[in-house]
Amino acid sequence: MIENLFIFISKPGFRVCYVCGREFGSQSLAIHEPQCLEKWRVENSKLPEELRRPLPRKPQVDIPTVSDSVCACASVG
């Protein structure tokens, strides 16, 4: 049961698109993300100016290596 819960919380190899929030395999996400962002920009540009949203920013929580994770924590903010 604990094993299942762990898989549910963090699916290995799956990552969430920061633009649309959907899950993709890391390979698929690399392809999807630029396309999704471009689509988002097109859709957003069609909106009236008052409804436009700021461009979603890529979160700085990429799979950290051991050395990177120290730097990432220190550089937040």
Ligand SMILES: [Zn+2]
């Ligand atoms: Zn997406």
